[in-house]
Amino acid sequence: MKLLKTEDIKKVLFVRLRFIGDVIISTAIIRDLKKRFPEMKLDYLAEKIPLKMLENNPDINNMIEAEKGNLFTFKNILKIRKKRYDAVIDVFGNPRSALLTFLSGAEYRIGWNIRGRAFCYNTFIERKDIIDPSLKSDSIDAYEDAVRMFGIEKSERETKLYLSESEKAFGEAFKKDHSLPESSNIIGIHPGCRRGESFTWPKEKYAELSDRLITSGNKVLLFGGPLDKVVNDEVVKAMKNKPVIVSTRSIREDLAVMSICDCFVTNNHGPVHMSAALNIPTVGIYRYDESYLWFPYKDPKFKVIDNNTGCEVCKSSDCASPKCMTEITGERVFNSVIELLDRKDKKNNKGGI
Numbered sequence: 001m002k003l004l005k006t007e008d009i010k011k012v013l014f015v016r017l018r019f020i021g022d023v024i025i026s027t028a029i030i031r032d033l034k035k036r037f038p039e040m041k042l043d044y045l046a047e048k049i050p051l052k053m054l055e056n057n058p059d060i061n062n063m064i065e066a067e068k069g070n071l072f073t074f075k076n077i078l079k080i081r082k083k084r085y086d087a088v089i090d091v092f093g094n095p096r097s098a099l100l101t102f103l104s105g106a107e108y109r110i111g112w113n114i115r116g117r118a119f120c121y122n123t124f125i126e127r128k129d130i131i132d133p134s135l136k137s138d139s140i141d142a143y144e145d146a147v148r149m150f151g152i153e154k155s156e157r158e159t160k161l162y163l164s165e166s167e168k169a170f171g172e173a174f175k176k177d178h179s180l181p182e183s184s185n186i187i188g189i190h191p192g193c194r195r196g197e198s199f200t201w202p203k204e205k206y207a208e209l210s211d212r213l214i215t216s217g218n219k220v221l222l223f224g225g226p227l228d229k230v231v232n233d234e235v236v237k238a239m240k241n242k243p244v245i246v247s248t249r250s251i252r253e254d255l256a257v258m259s260i261c262d263c264f265v266t267n268n269h270g271p272v273h274m275s276a277a278l279n280i281p282t283v284g285i286y287r288y289d290e291s292y293l294w295f296p297y298k299d300p301k302f303k304v305i306d307n308n309t310g311c312e313v314c315k316s317s318d319c320a321s322p323k324c325m326t327e328i329t330g331e332r333v334f335n336s337v338i339e340l341l342d343r344k345d346k347k348n349n350k351g352g353i
Helices: 020-036 048-054 070-083 095-102 139-150 165-177 203-215 226-238 251-258 270-277 330-343
Strands: 011-015 041-046 062-065 087-090 108-111 186-190 219-222 263-267 282-285 302-305
Touching: 011 020, 011 070, 011 095, 020 041, 020 048, 020 139, 020 270, 041 048, 041 070, 048 062, 048 251, 062 070, 070 095, 087 095, 095 108, 165 251, 186 203, 203 219, 203 226, 203 330, 219 226, 251 270, 263 270, 263 330, 270 282, 282 330, 302 330
Parallel strands: 011 041, 011 087, 041 062, 087 108, 186 219, 186 263, 263 282, 282 302
Antiparallel strands: none
């Protein structure tokens, strides 16, 4: 791979328009770039909600909201051209981000060699797993491929979210308002997943897990946005004990409350990455075909649970019989939570389903 003349690159725009998890994963590479080139001005272009994950991030100089629609795309192009970036790194690679990169005016337009929009880039990201099929890449590896041309061979692989002091205070106030004692572990549970039921551990198993955790002396916080209300209501209805319902006004407040948790359990969607980036011991419950790629966390405080049923790689978002999820037992998830809690030298937990 030919390295870029990094001495000429002072100002960089990183593009990942969506989604929450993907933007969070990219913070590992942003940290690598900033650590290697501390004087580099690094801006980030993303849509409104994912962009909120980057607030207070000291590695990012400016956040630019990618507004939707043709008119707003034109405005974004004008805004980006005025910034006079030396390089634009587009790791999203959809038609809109490719067009923004093409018209940015940057000397180095970096992106994927994708049919139909490769012309938008003059520097292609070389995927190691495509060059050598014997290599298996996860999502951080893919972003790492995007910055190897800057001379960064190995990522430190640390995703990170930053809370303001007022957000930290919000989390502590939530703990006080709900009488959550220091002597009990606080377990965050997020049963919902907007990607569909085949990506979601069954509601009754979340209820079973939550009951066992509460019976064992823990406090359970039930997370979810407005679109998760039906799922959460069914979980609560199936429970014998009462969890603490987390009701907030924004995703940043969700992060603040999440930060007080000793462990967090959820499916493969944004909140699993939010938890990991807050350095909370995290249990991710995944479809087998997605666990390696989309749970890129190697630290033992992060644990993925999947189930190899012997199915071929699943391409369906609405599998009629997602055994890889439904056959994951509550016992297995509970034991994983306890294992992570024990690493924190917290109170011993006992109980049985």
